[in-house]
Amino acid sequence: MPFAKNNFPRLPLWSELPSFNLHLDQLLDITNSFVEPMIEEKITKTMMHNYFKAGIIEAPIKKRYARKHLAGAIVVGVFKNVFSLSEIEQGLRLILADTSPAEGYDNFVKTFNNQSSQETIKMPPVANISLEPTSTMLIQYSAIQSVLFWFLARRLIQKNQDL
Known part of the structure; x- marks a missing residue:
């Protein structure tokens, strides 16, 4: 996981995510490389299937996972220990009603990285x-x-x- 100068986490922008389709294991490896150091637990296949089933993250087509799935997994992973899955789903729905997944994700990442990069609290x-x-x-x-x-x-x- 990339870290800012102060050893706080840095999340990837949309353009830094793989542009090709992934298998679930690849999606989990990438997601966990960013999320696990923060939340100290891994996102699992079962968790991802639950997120798809609940409509928190859009289900993949033919088990092919795109940037939007990876971005969704990262966002859910960051927030899941703070908010309920229902609250995360509602928040994502509100954001995606006004913007594209790429723009919504980049806004989140830019804000996260900016706040994380502050020298001191x-x-x-x-x-x-x-x-x-x-x-x-x-x-x-x-x-x-x-x-x-x-x-x-x-x-x-x-x-x-x-x-």
Whole structure:
């Protein structure tokens, strides 16, 4: 897996994904080379079949997997430990309603890589709280921000689903 200068993960753009059809084992090898270092688990054949069956990722034609399948597997792999599969499916549906798979994937990757490449994560001053910025506080702050961003993303997905 390519890493940015700060040893954080870097995901491939659409144009960096193989342009030829893949077999499932190849798709899993490539997906796991990017996802496993982050989530510390592999995406399996069973998981992929469940994603296809649930409509989270479009099913392949004649067991041939294209860029859109690989991109979908990477996105699902990144988000699966944070969001439910239903929330991921809803989010992907919303994005793909307004853009092509290539553009939607590249927007995600550019944002991910930009945020991942930041030199350091700094805890901004917390209003009305006098705390020393220790490593423990940075961990707590990051965890709290993760929960709040997750909550915000869920609310936005639900709001857009109701439209």
